[in-house]
Amino acid sequence: MRQLRFHNLxxxxxxxxxxxxxxxxxxxxxxxxVVGPNGAGKSTLFKGxxxxxxxxxxxxxxxxxxxxxxxYLAQAPDIDRSFPIGVYDxxxxxxxxxxxxxxxxxxxxxxxxxxAIAAVGLxxxxxxxxxxxxxxxxxxxxxxxxxxxxxxxxxxxxxFAAIDARTAAELLALVQRWHGEGRTxxxxxxxxxxxxxxxxxxxxxxxxxxxxxxTREVLTPENLNKARRMCEAFDEAAEACxxxxx
Amino acid sequence: MLxxxxxxxxxxxxxxxxxxxxxxxxxxxAPPIGVFLMLRRMSLIGDAMAHAILPGAAIxxxxxxxxxxxxxxxxxxxxxxxxxxxxxxSRWTQLKEDASLAALFVISLAxxxxxxxxxxxxxxxxxxxxGSVLAIDDSALVLILAVTSVSLVVLALIWxxxxxxxxxxGFLRTVSRAxxxxxxxxxxxxxxxxxxxxxxxxTLLAVGVMMLPAITSRFWARDVTxxxxxxxxxxxxASYVGLIxxxxxxxxxxxxxxxxxxxxxxxxxxFGPVGGLIWLGLPRRHLEA
Numbered sequence: 001m002r003q004l005r006f007h008n009l010x011x012x013x014x015x016x017x018x019x020x021x022x023x024x025x026x027x028x029x030x031x032x033x034v035v036g037p038n039g040a041g042k043s044t045l046f047k048g049x050x051x052x053x054x055x056x057x058x059x060x061x062x063x064x065x066x067x068x069x070x071x072y073l074a075q076a077p078d079i080d081r082s083f084p085i086g087v088y089d090x091x092x093x094x095x096x097x098x099x100x101x102x103x104x105x106x107x108x109x110x111x112x113x114x115x116a117i118a119a120v121g122l123x124x125x126x127x128x129x130x131x132x133x134x135x136x137x138x139x140x141x142x143x144x145x146x147x148x149x150x151x152x153x154x155x156x157x158x159x160f161a162a163i164d165a166r167t168a169a170e171l172l173a174l175v176q177r178w179h180g181e182g183r184t185x186x187x188x189x190x191x192x193x194x195x196x197x198x199x200x201x202x203x204x205x206x207x208x209x210x211x212x213x214x215t216r217e218v219l220t221p222e223n224l225n226k227a228r229r230m231c232e233a234f235d236e237a238a239e240a241c242x243x244x245x246x
Numbered sequence: 247m248l249x250x251x252x253x254x255x256x257x258x259x260x261x262x263x264x265x266x267x268x269x270x271x272x273x274x275x276a277p278p279i280g281v282f283l284m285l286r287r288m289s290l291i292g293d294a295m296a297h298a299i300l301p302g303a304a305i306x307x308x309x310x311x312x313x314x315x316x317x318x319x320x321x322x323x324x325x326x327x328x329x330x331x332x333x334x335x336s337r338w339t340q341l342k343e344d345a346s347l348a349a350l351f352v353i354s355l356a357x358x359x360x361x362x363x364x365x366x367x368x369x370x371x372x373x374x375x376x377g378s379v380l381a382i383d384d385s386a387l388v389l390i391l392a393v394t395s396v397s398l399v400v401l402a403l404i405w406x407x408x409x410x411x412x413x414x415x416g417f418l419r420t421v422s423r424a425x426x427x428x429x430x431x432x433x434x435x436x437x438x439x440x441x442x443x444x445x446x447x448x449t450l451l452a453v454g455v456m457m458l459p460a461i462t463s464r465f466w467a468r469d470v471t472x473x474x475x476x477x478x479x480x481x482x483x484a485s486y487v488g489l490i491x492x493x494x495x496x497x498x499x500x501x502x503x504x505x506x507x508x509x510x511x512x513x514x515x516x517f518g519p520v521g522g523l524i525w526l527g528l529p530r531r532h533l534e535a
Contacts, residue, residue, distance in 0.1 A: 050420050051420070052416075052419055052420060070420070071420075072420045074416055074417075077414060077416050077417065078414070078415065078416050079413060079414045079416075079417075080412060080413050080414070083285055083412055083413040084285070084467075084468055084469045084470055084473065085409065085413050085469070085470070086469065089409075090413070090414075093410055093414070093417065096410075096418075096421040096422060097421055100422075101403070101404075101406050101407055101422075101424055102403070102406075129468060129469075130413075145417075149421075
């Protein structure tokens with residue numbers, strides 16, 4: 001059974017935890033919203049799952065999802081927009097897992113790339129340099145790359161921040177399509193109404209997990225209040241954590 | 247008349263033919279490397295690395311005289327040491343890579359000039375600093391051609407990770423570990439090409455044939471492939487015209503080539519079809535959509 005498991009997971013920077021003692025399972029095909037205030041550890045958790053940040057303690061187990069079967073859309077990807085590359089080539093990079101450093105782009109790949117570009121409504125933009133894209137078009141392009149990646153597990157870090165309602169709605173439809181195809185999707189979001197309307201499952205995070213389960217039961221006023229009271233600053237004088245690592 | 251000026255120097259003199267083959271070979275490998283240096287905002291790194299190879303080449307000279315394998319070998323070793331050293335210093339301390347490289351390359355330059363002066367005279371020193379296109383012998387030619395062949399093949403192999411490392415390193419890290427390797431191999435190519443160019447243009451001008459055509463290319467093309475084609479073309483033109491100029495006007499060949507490349511750059515800056523200055527002064531009606 002494919003699933004994603006967290007065992008007493010602590011992630012952080014410079015020994016300070018940003019995600020503290022998280023336990024739980026994300027089932028295959030789940031559509032999970034990760035909700036919490038700024039500084040709650042949502043991005044940190046995604047970096048951990050994507051494998052770019054090593055846990056301070058505990059572990060992340062990706063059963064049946066090989067390391068590269070994860071597609072990750074960062075909150076603020078450090079893309080050099082002045083680099084002379086077009087939309088088509090950027091989306092084609094999503095095929096890295098199957099094509100690698102040297103593999104050629106076949107006719108089938110070409111169709112997949114075109115389909116991915118069409119899925120986000122960017123048909124006609126193939127040759128446009130990325131530097132000329134608007135914020136929303138950029139996000140559409142990055143979603144097209146996710147489509148091309150064809151991953152089992154998709155991590156979206158605040159995918160709808162700073163884009164207009166129509167773009168957000170279209171990209172959200174794409175997320176639901178992925179859900180329908182049986183992929184596992186985790187999305188960090190701030191819009192509680194959107195989460196209530198579309199995400200069956202929610203993890204409410206405030207450095208420590210506050211609640212995790214069906215969205216209706218998690219997003220209660222008490223829980224949201226509890227999450228809001230979380231202290232954002234690291235305590236520079238913090239002692240070593242007393243909870244045993246395992 | 248045309249024949250006398252444009253072809254006769256090469257038909258009549260073997261050293262001119264060698265110089266042409268050597269500079270043409272360099273024109274195929276150094277400018278593409280320069281394009282990536284520019285796109286990765288590392289334009290000045292090439293300059294620093296070119297100075298960094300001097301003490302190695304000078305030590306080779308100290309032990310073996312003006313022997314090409316000794317100088318090229320020493321230059322390679324010194325270049326790699328400085329590149330790796332700068333990388334390690336920036337990783338272990340709060341210095342950024344450009345700062346540690348800046349520190350190391352002036353030390354290298356001073357050290358290199360001192361070592362050359364220990365054994366050689368001012369003519370040797372000029373040879374080190376500015377090269378001598380017209381003294382390319384068989385072994386130098388073989389070295390340059392080998393550098394070109396290796397560079398082009400390796401660049402083709404690391405092309406994809408290098409492009410992705412440049413445009414979206416965060417994404418590359420999530421799909422592959424090739425990014426760091428591509429960066430290191432790329433730096434090795436920079437050193438290799440500078441050692442090749444060093445034979446022809448010396449340590450102070452070697453970077454000219456790498457960066458000037460690359461920077462010129464920005465004014466001619468909008469994508470990487472086009473920029474590389476433009477860069478190689480301008481390097482070829484600069485080499486040819488520079489050699490003819492130096493032959494006719496009895497100018498030193500290295501500076502002549504670099505000056506022609508510089509002239510092409512200034513022309514492109516002013517009139518280049520992609521963002522040349524002239525378009526600022528020519529108000530064009532905006533399009534319908």
